[in-house]
Amino acid sequence: MVRSVIIGILAVALIGTGVWGYREHQEKNAILINAENNYQRAFHELTYNIDLLHDELGASLAMNSKDRLSPSLAEVWRITSAAQNDLGQLPLALMPFSKTEEYLYKIGNFSYRNAIRDLDNDPLTEEEYDALKQLYEQSGEIQAELRKVQSMVLQDHLRWMDVEMTLASEDEPLNNAIVNGFQIIDEKVGGFAEVSFGAENAELATNDEQIAENLKGKSINEQEALQKAKAFLDLKNTDGATVTESGEGLAYQAYSLSIPDEKHGTDIVMDITKKGGHPVWMLNEREIDVQKISLNEAFENAKAFLERNNFENMQLVDSKQYDNIGVFHFAGLLDNVRVYSDSVVVEVALDQGDVIGYEGFAYLANHEEREQVKPKLSRKKAEEYLNPNLEVMEHHLAMINNQLEEEVLCHEFYGVINDDTFRIFINAENGAEERVEKLANAEPVYRNEE
Numbered sequence: 001m002v003r004s005v006i007i008g009i010l011a012v013a014l015i016g017t018g019v020w021g022y023r024e025h026q027e028k029n030a031i032l033i034n035a036e037n038n039y040q041r042a043f044h045e046l047t048y049n050i051d052l053l054h055d056e057l058g059a060s061l062a063m064n065s066k067d068r069l070s071p072s073l074a075e076v077w078r079i080t081s082a083a084q085n086d087l088g089q090l091p092l093a094l095m096p097f098s099k100t101e102e103y104l105y106k107i108g109n110f111s112y113r114n115a116i117r118d119l120d121n122d123p124l125t126e127e128e129y130d131a132l133k134q135l136y137e138q139s140g141e142i143q144a145e146l147r148k149v150q151s152m153v154l155q156d157h158l159r160w161m162d163v164e165m166t167l168a169s170e171d172e173p174l175n176n177a178i179v180n181g182f183q184i185i186d187e188k189v190g191g192f193a194e195v196s197f198g199a200e201n202a203e204l205a206t207n208d209e210q211i212a213e214n215l216k217g218k219s220i221n222e223q224e225a226l227q228k229a230k231a232f233l234d235l236k237n238t239d240g241a242t243v244t245e246s247g248e249g250l251a252y253q254a255y256s257l258s259i260p261d262e263k264h265g266t267d268i269v270m271d272i273t274k275k276g277g278h279p280v281w282m283l284n285e286r287e288i289d290v291q292k293i294s295l296n297e298a299f300e301n302a303k304a305f306l307e308r309n310n311f312e313n314m315q316l317v318d319s320k321q322y323d324n325i326g327v328f329h330f331a332g333l334l335d336n337v338r339v340y341s342d343s344v345v346v347e348v349a350l351d352q353g354d355v356i357g358y359e360g361f362a363y364l365a366n367h368e369e370r371e372q373v374k375p376k377l378s379r380k381k382a383e384e385y386l387n388p389n390l391e392v393m394e395h396h397l398a399m400i401n402n403q404l405e406e407e408v409l410c411h412e413f414y415g416v417i418n419d420d421t422f423r424i425f426i427n428a429e430n431g432a433e434e435r436v437e438k439l440a441n442a443e444p445v446y447r448n449e450e
Helices: 002-062 066-088 098-115 126-156 158-168 177-190 208-214 222-233 295-308 361-365 379-383
Strands: 241-244 256-262 264-274 279-282 314-322 325-334 337-347 355-359 391-401 405-415 420-427 433-438
Touching: 002 066, 002 126, 002 158, 002 420, 002 433, 066 098, 066 222, 066 433, 098 126, 098 177, 126 177, 126 264, 126 433, 177 379, 222 241, 222 264, 222 279, 264 391, 295 314, 295 325, 295 355, 314 337, 337 361, 337 405, 379 405, 391 420, 405 433
Parallel strands: 337 391
Antiparallel strands: 241 256, 256 264, 264 279, 279 355, 314 325, 325 337, 337 355, 391 405, 405 420, 420 433
16 A cells, blocks of 8 residues: 555656656747747848848939938938847857948948938038948948858758857857858958048838728628638638737727638638728748749739739739749829829739738728829929939839828839949929839849758
């Protein structure tokens, strides 16, 4: 009897120890996963901000009006600050990376000093303009190297926790692909010619208050929301779907839906507004196989998707391919004028051609009946306000929001300076240079060398 009791006590103790050990292991894993996720987020945000920095420096070079140059330089300063913040969140403290940090500091200091000065009375000197050119070229080199590191991280599923352990081990030479990549970047920056600094994107970015004010239609219940989703996605059934009310924090009320995609073993998630039952966004994060259809075929599918859902007079204004996904940006069309405020984005998988993503924030916030508008300046007259070095390749009329968030009619020009393409909006009433954007060049394909 005593023996049985002792065995029972030991068994309970053993089970308790196992449960405790398992919980400790789970908590440790949770901490490591959280740290890894934070590192990955900071790294990919750094890569994104360096892309933005290169584009904004290029846009500054293409500008022909001083009143637009100051905001662009201020944006360069903001992006540089964000990139520095991203760097500070990566586990690189034990690794020499001072040259790149110093480089970002110099760009930020240069852009800030020139953004706040009166460029009308004190314009950039030739020396400072040459410095801007050098910064643009050098940022492009950093962008290319950083993209190579990002490609390795994504293709080989590299972990930043391994970087932290490699740096902490103090073993020489450091054998880690990420560490080696960042060392190459720092060495490249150290080899840049010293820049002489002289004397000491938007319609899609909209807020939920605008959506709340612009929503039309009667309120719907959860079952009606599910029927709206079924029709929007052209589904045969919505078996197993869940519908919940969105939490606090939004100015408008919405339903969040999760609908099983049995074909791919994933879930389609989306939001639909209570008022009017309007789809806000949709995403199906399924695995995408090898590309089987062209980007043009995918565009036709995206266009058909919008037409089936009663989006009238929409015109494709931009398309990009990311891996095996086509991303299509459509704007509303009013009497041959592009209305960029009425924008939607559709994502199409290039393996099966199905729509896997939709985003309609801007459309919900801004779509309304508008009166026909005509330009005061002709196209020929508007071209006189462009940078004389720009070779115009394409022209449209477009409605955009200016810096004061006022909707203005513009001449939209696509043009080339050297090997870079720019989109420039000239106010159709007064010739003001409302916006200058450097368009992304064709993405190089990075492959790891065996």
